[in-house]
Amino acid sequence: MTAWGALAGGVLGTVVLTTGLRLAQAAGLTRMDLPLLLGTIFTVDRRRASVIGYAVHFVNGLLFALAYYGIFRAVGHAGWAFGAALGAVHALFAGGSLVNVLLPSVHPHMGTPWSDSEETPILEPAGFMLRNYGRHTIVATIAAHIVYGAIVGAFVGDFAVW
DSSP states (O other): OOHHHHHHHHHHHHHHHHHHHHHHHHTTSOOOOHHHHHHTTTOSOHHHHHHHHHHHHHHHHHHHHHHHHHHHHHHTOOOHHHHHHHHHHHHHHIIIIIIIIIHHHHOTTBOOTTOOTTOOOSBOOOOGGGGGGOTTHHHHHHHHHHHHHHHHHHHHTGGGGO
16 A cells, blocks of 8 residues: 555546546437636636646546545555545545535636626536536446546556555
């Protein structure tokens, strides 16, 4: 069990999670564009926002991998199944608190329930479990985070004997 394993798993897990969410968007299962959501905190230029958003999302993926590692160390066990369970909790936290409550509070371009007609937000608020971006967004988000967690858990635990 090493932090390097967690970071390696975080890189691969974030690639898989991001790709899965992008595929869900391309397949019409969701309208959510997570890099755009994150990037428009810093700029209204959509191209720049996507690039910045991808960078922020990858940094977040590494930070969450380190948080998973801390939990694995605290309980003395890591593996793909435990990581998948943490991924489900991560998805519920992200969809229930991070993107639904915290992001709209700090995002200068996202509408909120308190936005009025004088304001013109460029982004619709995500809603609980990102439901405002389509019915299947919940499933895609939870599934992608479970896979992310399984990858991080495998790199920290199951692959640690390499």
